[in-house]
Amino acid sequence: MTGTGTGGTAADIRAADEDRVFAALANATRREVLRLLRNEGPQPVQALADHFAMRRPSLSEHLKVLREAGLVSEQRSGRRRIYRLEAAPLAEVQDWLHPYERFWRERLKGLGELLDRMPDDDRP
């Protein structure tokens, strides 16, 4: 749609990456997997699965989503696969967030100024 011919511009690819990352983060189980990898370090699948009520194959699919978003990597060690947090895509989320930052800061700043202009008696 946005490309020439059959498409695939650099911007399209970046947008698709962004979409995969946000979509991956939309699920609470996947966010919890990221938290576990962050707090407890790299782990095989079963160790991760022990933290959840769901069956292992379901977790495997979540790991696939995280892998395709670049948020985890796997390293084979014998018959186990050690999953590791890859935080780089989260930096892109932070970049996405950045232009909004002044909006919530303005709100806080505005509140501060409101309090500054308010007579002490009227303050909450």
Added chain:
Amino acid sequence: MTGTGTGGTAADIRAADEDRVFAALANATRREVLRLLRNEGPQPVQALADHFAMRRPSLSEHLKVLREAGLVSEQRSGRRRIYRLEAAPLAEVQDWLHPYERFWRERLKGLGELLDRMPDDDRP
């Protein structure tokens, strides 16, 4: 659901809020709506809808999702409803992101140290 008897702790409520925000951000149309409100200021629905290929009622549903996530607010002005960006929930996303920050910074830092230890001749 969130009553006193059947559960619904403060942590549950925060978790549900977090889930709504991440879910709202999982859609490219909704992220684009936020960007438009940020760049062009508060607008009625039709002005927003003009930027998309979809029909207005579909956009209305996206706005509902954003409203329930607290990411936009509406102000009635005659028969129009002016939507405004509410960035506060994005601060929670930033808070969520924060403990991961050192992971991608470590990666960059590690790269920097590698370059530091590398003889100048070997640098890329």
Added chain:
DNA sequence: TTGACGCGTAGGCAAACCCCTACCTATTGT
């Protein structure tokens, strides 16, 4: 007052999501 405008909601439908139970391959220990 009556018609046009702005917008939300209802209902339908296809696709995607998320869980499950088999099942398959690869590796390891006996």
Added chain:
DNA sequence: ACAATAGGTAGGGGTTTGCCTACGCGTCAA
């Protein structure tokens, strides 16, 4: 070689998402 272990994949089913058209309600202009 064989059984057990680790984990991915296939296929099925219920629920959710995201789009549509049709419609209802409130507001403004003629």
